[in-house]
Amino acid sequence: MSEESEDVLAELFAVVESRKADLPDDSYTTTLFTHEKGENYVLEKLGEEATETILAAKDGNREELAAESADLVYHLLVLLSMKDMDLDDLLAELAERRG
Numbered sequence: 001m002s003e004e005s006e007d008v009l010a011e012l013f014a015v016v017e018s019r020k021a022d023l024p025d026d027s028y029t030t031t032l033f034t035h036e037k038g039e040n041y042v043l044e045k046l047g048e049e050a051t052e053t054i055l056a057a058k059d060g061n062r063e064e065l066a067a068e069s070a071d072l073v074y075h076l077l078v079l080l081s082m083k084d085m086d087l088d089d090l091l092a093e094l095a096e097r098r099g
């Protein structure tokens, strides 16, 4: 992963954390943190986005695959934040697996 890619992920995670702290009304991220189904809602969204990613891959549409992958990663970052985990928990785990 390039440093630029890590920056994009770090900036997105920081926005997610700030939404969690402030819960602004006009934010999709807020709706995930405050949904009546609680954590289950973001888990459902992750499942949906994973399915949509798979379908896009099967279709062979690269733009669609990139878009669905972005939805998937965003919802994963929200889940990590919800569990009071940090982006570094994910990046460190990936880094440890490098040969």
Ligand SMILES: N=c1c2ncn([C@@H]3O[C@H](COP(=O)(O)OP(=O)(O)OP(=O)(O)O)[C@@H](O)[C@H]3O)c2ncn1[C@@H]1O[C@H](COP(=O)(O)O)[C@@H](O)[C@H]1O
Pocket (backbone or CB within 6 Å): 012, 015, 019, 026, 027, 028, 029, 030, 048, 070, 071, 074, 075
């Ligand atoms: N990366 C994302 C991102 N990816 C996906 N989504 C939202 O995730 C939802 C995906 O849901 P679906 O694919 O099921 O489509 P949908 O039918 O619109 O969604 P639902 O009605 O089922 O909820 C859409 O509403 C997208 O807008 C995102 N929303 C926000 N972000 C990032 O989070 C930042 C903060 O966003 P707010 O919290 O909205 O300010 C933004 O600046 C972006 O950088």
